[in-house]
Every structure is written in structure tokens, then in C-alpha cells.
Amino acid sequence: MAKTLGQILKSGLNIAVIMDGNGRWALSNSLNVSKGHQKGVQVVRDIVEEAIRQKISSLTLYAFSSENWSRPKAEIDAIKKLVITAVDEQVPELVQQKVKLKFFGRHDDFGSKVLTKIKEAESQTNIPSPSLHLNVALGYGGRQDIVDLTKQIASKVLSKEINAEDINEEMISNYSCVPEDKIDLLIRTGGDKRISNFLLYQIAYAEICFVEKFWPDFDKDDFIDCINNFKKVSRRFGARV
Numbered sequence: 001m002a003k004t005l006g007q008i009l010k011s012g013l014n015i016a017v018i019m020d021g022n023g024r025w026a027l028s029n030s031l032n033v034s035k036g037h038q039k040g041v042q043v044v045r046d047i048v049e050e051a052i053r054q055k056i057s058s059l060t061l062y063a064f065s066s067e068n069w070s071r072p073k074a075e076i077d078a079i080k081k082l083v084i085t086a087v088d089e090q091v092p093e094l095v096q097q098k099v100k101l102k103f104f105g106r107h108d109d110f111g112s113k114v115l116t117k118i119k120e121a122e123s124q125t126n127i128p129s130p131s132l133h134l135n136v137a138l139g140y141g142g143r144q145d146i147v148d149l150t151k152q153i154a155s156k157v158l159s160k161e162i163n164a165e166d167i168n169e170e171m172i173s174n175y176s177c178v179p180e181d182k183i184d185l186l187i188r189t190g191g192d193k194r195i196s197n198f199l200l201y202q203i204a205y206a207e208i209c210f211v212e213k214f215w216p217d218f219d220k221d222d223f224i225d226c227i228n229n230f231k232k233v234s235r236r237f238g239a240r241v
């Protein structure tokens, strides 16, 4: 059964963010694109702080999509380095804040340095009752995830570990690499009004908040505005109430 707004707010919101506009922000400030991503990480830090203050249950961030592999090698290398420095600099603070960090997506192509770093970060922040679940999509694509989980379930059906009739929504969520089952609010900065292959299954009933500002200009007040607007919206989940 769908939860009421009151129940959702009580259990904590699941918020996802498409942090778009780093490149345009950098260019409009006559900076290299990688400086835009660097500023983007500082904004992540502020939004995590505010998410804890707002008692948000989970924050799921789109850091690198499966499509981003087609970007210039120099930019991809800069993002890889940024992930490593962000983890080194932020993990001690995340531990103090009791934030549980999880990376999801196809990680193999990021190389051993990034892989080791993100595994270390996940084990260091493996906190039993976290203040916030911080999920970072890295090498993630929504359609690829659906293909991958379908293959996994199909092979279990073939080996008779699962009956085809037993496949249900919960099972799809469990086989997905996305840590959250349902997203309540999706925020996209940077002015574009599209989903860009993010969390296709999990945003089925999400409210979507499109923000004109580039991600490096997004601040705590903008984040609070998105949350407050969400709270005003009546959610019917297709029912007549």
C-alpha cells in the first residue's frame, strides 16, 4: 500500500539529485570544466549537512552516468581524481556525521585506485543506524541496471531457484544495484527538464523539482525550497482520495 505524506515524512524522505551544470558554470566563470566539478563537490558537502539537519533518510546523487564515458579523457580522469580526493577529504567528516556511504553502478572501468578507495570508504562508513544514507551513482545507467537485473533473475528462473510467477516489484528492487527502493523527490539542477537515464524504476511516483541554477550555485536554501515544495504537494499515487 502506498504511504501517506505523513508516513513518508515520518520515515524520512528519499531524495535523488541530478547535479547538472558544472561544465556550464565553469565556462561561464572562464574556468576549466574540472573546476566546476570541484565546486560541485563542495556543494555536495553543504547539501549532505542540510539533509542530516532535515532528517532526510537518503540522498542519492548522480555523479557519473554510463553515458559520461563519452566525455573527453582529461575530464574523465579529473572526475576519477576528484572521487579519490573527495573520499579522502570527506570520509572522516562523514564518519563523525554518521553518514553511510554507498557507491552503485558499473565500477570496473574506473580502475583499481578508484575501486579500492570506494570500497574502503564504504567499509569505514558502514554505520549501523546512520543519520543519512548517501548513495553515489558511478558508471550508472537506469536502462543498463534493468538489463542487468533481468539477466540475473532470468538465470535464477532457469536454474529453478526462482519461479517466474514469484517475480514481483520487491524482487526487482532487490536485484537492482540502486540502494533505495522508492524515490520521493528528484531534484535536477542546470535548467534541463529530463531524467537522463537516472533511477528509471525507482522514480515511478517521485515528485520532480527542476531548478534553473547550475549545481555549483545550488545552496542549502534552494534545497530547503525543494523540500518545502514537496511537502505542499498532495500525493495520490493514482488513487481517488
Ligand code: FPP
Pocket (backbone or CB within 6 Å): 019, 020, 021, 022, 023, 024, 025, 037, 040, 041, 044, 061, 062, 063, 064, 065, 068, 079, 082, 083, 086, 087, 136, 190
Ligand atoms: C554534471 O555537470 C555533473 C557531472 C557529470 C559530474 C558530477 C560529479 C561531481 C560533482 C563529483 C561528485 C563526486 C562525489 C564523490 C560525490 P555537467 O558537467 O554535465 O554540466 P554541463 O551540463 O554544464 O556540461
